[in-house]
Amino acid sequence: MGKKINPIFFRLGKNINYHSLWYCEKKKFSFFLKKDILLREIIKKVFFFIDLNNIDIIFSNKLIINLYLNNFENILNIENYLDLLILEIYKIFKKNILLNLINNIFVINSKKIALYLINYINNKNSIKKIIKRECLKYSDSLNGCKIQISGRLEGVEIARKEWFLFGRIPLHTIRLYIDYHHCEIITQYGVLGIKIWIFKK
Missing domain, CATH: 3.30.1140.32 (Ribosomal protein S3, C-terminal domain)
Structure with missing residues (x-):
């Protein structure tokens, strides 16, 4: 059984956290899910040249996005694209955005x-x-x-x-x-x- 199941899904909620942290009513679930997928597509489109390990999306009063970067040395290139990303997200979601860049370069993954x-x-x-x-x-x-x-x-x-x-x-x-x-x-x-x-x- 262990070989037939994705080990990350198998451990979600036990010792591995979800990368989408938000809660909503049952009726609004599909709406929030579409938002989540759209956000990830926008981030990957804007940061196509960067190796992103994971993306955390947190819906609260603010929209919080954590980007885990494997090649953090390209930070100079990233800064030019951050404003573009925040602008694109704000057009769609009309929310204040907090963007965190997390250095993952020394972590073996x-x-x-x-x-x-x-x-x-x-x-x-x-x-x-x-x-x-x-x-x-x-x-x-x-x-x-x-x-x-x-x-x-x-x-x-x-x-x-x-x-x-x-x-x-x-x-x-x-x-x-x-x-x-x-x-x-x-x-x-x-x-x-x-x-x-x-x-x-």
């Missing part, structure tokens, strides 16, 4: 590792070596890490899976935090799926 892997795969490096090297790079700071890539690896005709694991990934223990990310990369041979699990106490 699964999305950041996935972006490194995508760059290596685009450079046509050996996938088995890439997976092992990326896993063992963080062996001192993590309790466990598992990386799996599946598809037509290196152009072979029959699709297969390559994976590497160090430490342990306790998927059934809800009180432990597992960071998980799944993404796809389009290569000239087809689509490859990348899954990453990180366990850190």
Whole structure:
């Protein structure tokens, strides 16, 4: 069962917080949900050049938005786009906006590792070596890490899976935090799926 369920959804409300923090009546739920989705689309459109790890949206008297940035060194570029983002949001929502930028550059997370892997795969490096090297790079700071890539690896005709694991990934223990990310990369041979699990106490 642990392998068939997204580990983040499995732990929501227990030891992982929701990224959309708002409450409304049952009748207004669809209205607020559309607002939430629209906000996320606007942020991703304006900050298309930046690697956002997560977006927190909090509806209260003010509209509070927390942006967790993986590449915080591009902060000079971001400042030019902040006014544009606040203007676009204000046009639609007519609310005061509080925007927080949170530096996530020193935090090891699964999305950041996935972006490194995508760059290596685009450079046509050996996938088995890439997976092992990326896993063992963080062996001192993590309790466990598992990386799996599946598809037509290196152009072979029959699709297969390559994976590497160090430490342990306790998927059934809800009180432990597992960071998980799944993404796809389009290569000239087809689509490859990348899954990453990180366990850190």
